[in-house]
Amino acid sequence: MVTPYASFSTRGTGDVMEFLHALMNFTFLQNALLGGFLASLGCGVIGPYVVVKRISYLVGGIAHAVLGGVGMAYYFGWPPFGGALVAAVLAALLIGWVSLRWRLQEDMLIGAFWAGGMAVGILFISRAPGYNVDLMSYLFGNILLITRDDLLLMAGLDAVILVLVLVFHRQFQAVCFDEQFARLRGVGVTQFYLLLLCMVALTLVLLIQVVGLILVIALVSLPAAVAGQWVRSLGAMMLLATVLGAVVTLSGLGLSYGPDLPSGATIVLVSALAYFLSTLVLGIRKRRVQG
Amino acid sequence: MARPVIELTGIYAGYGGPSVLQDVTLDVGAGEFLGLVGPNGGGKSTLFKVILGLLRPTRGQVRVLGTTPLRARRQVGYVPQYAEFARDFPISVGGVVLMGRLGQSPPFFGYRRCDRAIAMHSLREVGLVDLCERPIGELSGGQFQRVLIARALATEPKILLLDEPAANLDPRAERDLFGLLKKLNCRMTILVVTHDIAFVSEYVTRVACLNRELVCHATEPLTAETIERLYGHPIRFVQHEGHG
Numbered sequence: 075m076v077t078p079y080a081s082f083s084t085r086g087t088g089d090v091m092e093f094l095h096a097l098m099n100f101t102f103l104q105n106a107l108l109g110g111f112l113a114s115l116g117c118g119v120i121g122p123y124v125v126v127k128r129i130s131y132l133v134g135g136i137a138h139a140v141l142g143g144v145g146m147a148y149y150f151g152w153p154p155f156g157g158a159l160v161a162a163v164l165a166a167l168l169i170g171w172v173s174l175r176w177r178l179q180e181d182m183l184i185g186a187f188w189a190g191g192m193a194v195g196i197l198f199i200s201r202a203p204g205y206n207v208d209l210m211s212y213l214f215g216n217i218l219l220i221t222r223d224d225l226l227l228m229a230g231l232d233a234v235i236l237v238l239v240l241v242f243h244r245q246f247q248a249v250c251f252d253e254q255f256a257r258l259r260g261v262g263v264t265q266f267y268l269l270l271l272c273m274v275a276l277t278l279v280l281l282i283q284v285v286g287l288i289l290v291i292a293l294v295s296l297p298a299a300v301a302g303q304w305v306r307s308l309g310a311m312m313l314l315a316t317v318l319g320a321v322v323t324l325s326g327l328g329l330s331y332g333p334d335l336p337s338g339a340t341i342v343l344v345s346a347l348a349y350f351l352s353t354l355v356l357g358i359r360k361r362r363v364q365g
Numbered sequence: 366m367a368r369p370v371i372e373l374t375g376i377y378a379g380y381g382g383p384s385v386l387q388d389v390t391l392d393v394g395a396g397e398f399l400g401l402v403g404p405n406g407g408g409k410s411t412l413f414k415v416i417l418g419l420l421r422p423t424r425g426q427v428r429v430l431g432t433t434p435l436r437a438r439r440q441v442g443y444v445p446q447y448a449e450f451a452r453d454f455p456i457s458v459g460g461v462v463l464m465g466r467l468g469q470s471p472p473f474f475g476y477r478r479c480d481r482a483i484a485m486h487s488l489r490e491v492g493l494v495d496l497c498e499r500p501i502g503e504l505s506g507g508q509f510q511r512v513l514i515a516r517a518l519a520t521e522p523k524i525l526l527l528d529e530p531a532a533n534l535d536p537r538a539e540r541d542l543f544g545l546l547k548k549l550n551c552r553m554t555i556l557v558v559t560h561d562i563a564f565v566s567e568y569v570t571r572v573a574c575l576n577r578e579l580v581c582h583a584t585e586p587l588t589a590e591t592i593e594r595l596y597g598h599p600i601r602f603v604q605h606e607g608h609g
């Protein structure tokens with residue numbers, strides 16, 4: 075297999091029935107869909123925090139720094155998924171600490187992490203034995219290659235994220251809303267901010283399989299941003315973003331199936347379209363109200 | 366005599382440049398209602414930050430409720446001069462006020478029923494119960510200011526610091542607010558920053574004038590000379606309707 079994207083073995087004419095038929099018969103498609111849903115859950119819950127706290131740039135920095143970890147894992151022969159997980163959490167802590175400490179130069183520092191992490195990844199991978207295809211699957215995702223073990227891992231990460239959000243939602247909300255007030259109420263702002271970023275990191279690792287490192291920011295923030303246009307509480311945003319994420323994943327997968335398009339890119343394109351559509355509808359409604 | 370709830374001794378504080386506060390010494394007793402006046406840039410907000418432990422003084426000692434500002438923090442309510450959050454944040458008025466319960470209720474899971482009751486009570490006190498469900502972004506400036514006050518009240522503080530709470534209020538709301546503060550003063554010590562000197566003097570027990578250093582803290586009514594010394598030029602007293 076030389077193509078960077080996982081291909082469907084059977085090329086079809088691309089209608090819905092065919093996709094549904096394939097879905098019934100092929101385990102890899104069922105796994106892909108389930109994986110997509112598990113990822114939607116994770117980023118549906120975390121995405122709203124990212125959107126309201128306006129840290130998608132920071133999330134991009136973490137995502138690209140993760141590539142450094144993956145590269146090193148390849149080079150030293152560690153399991154790449156473990157490498158991604160460790161690198162994501164380390165990058166989250168480091169970038170979070172830097173952004174708290176040097177808030178004014180935050181932009182540049184995150185940019186440096188972004189580029190540096192990626193460069194480290196590429197250098198290590200180029201020196202690693204048997205380098206090539208796998209790198210592309212980390213960059214662009216390979217939802218069709220999700221295995222049962224991957225699914226278990228994804229479910230585990232989801233569970234960790236959900237439990238933390240259930241227990242500490244008030245603190246996360248307060249830290250996103252008004253850091254100074256949270257601090258005055260005795261909330262450990264630094265700790266909770268870093269914990270939130272670590273959860274973002276877990277979400278990113280969840281998503282790597284689905285859309286790849288390059289496109290993760292889109293899937294973390296777009297469904298949440300759409301949700302934010304229609305509902306007025308963080309909880310409702312999480313619910314709506316999760317549903318939207320699932321719909322987007324399903325339709326992206328379906329659309330890419332027939333013409334054999336890269337599934338990750340198709341999914342992200344569908345979510346971008348959903349965002350534009352939502353913005354458009356909202357704009358029209360507003361204009362009508364203002365007469 | 367009981368120990369003062371706020372003890373500031375020889376405080377110097379600033380933001381890296383020249384000291385904003387210079388040799389400020391001030392004791393505030395339990396149950397006082399202190400009005401803090403002074404020109405723009407005089408250091409009133411800075412003084413609050415020192416009391417809250419948000420800014421560490423370069424010299425001098427701060428004690429709040431007999432301990433460090435950091436330890437006393439949860440017992441101090443604060444209404445900031447400016448809200449530091451995005452107005453388009455997806456949260457309702459009730460949700461914001463509930464956040465005042467954060468330090469008081471247990472750290473895990475949601476708010477308790479009594480937290481909600483206290484938040485509702487605070488909203489009622491500032492006259493905003495009807496707006497409980499309203500998104501925070503859809504309020505007028507004055508309503509918004511009152512939400513901040515309700516949030517501070519919901520913390521059930523021993524000391525309440527208000528930084529220009531009346532800046533966006535209409536005269537009636539301002540009178541209501543100070544009436545409420547007067548009532549709250551039975552159970553908490555109150556410090557309020559204001560520019561409306563003539564108006565507050567009817568409510569407060571004491572006025573402190575701050576222009577980098579503490580110019581005076583008088584128990585008697587402010588005289589025109591003090592005000593002139595403070596602001597550097599004479600100030601015309603503005604009489605509020607319904608008061609004079």
Ligand SMILES: Nc1ncnc2c1ncn2[C@@H]1O[C@H](COP(=O)(O)OP(=O)(O)OP(=O)(O)O)[C@@H](O)[C@H]1O
Binds near residue numbers: 404407408409411412
């Ligand atoms: N975050 C900051 N960084 C640097 N300097 C500051 C900061 N905040 C205030 N200052 C400076 O400290 C001085 C006092 O500011 P402060 O906000 O305490 O004044 P104030 O008495 O509250 O004024 P106002 O009536 O305008 O609210 C000002 O000269 C201001 O320039």
Ligand SMILES: [Mg+2]
Binds near residue numbers: 409410
């Ligand atoms: Mg001020």
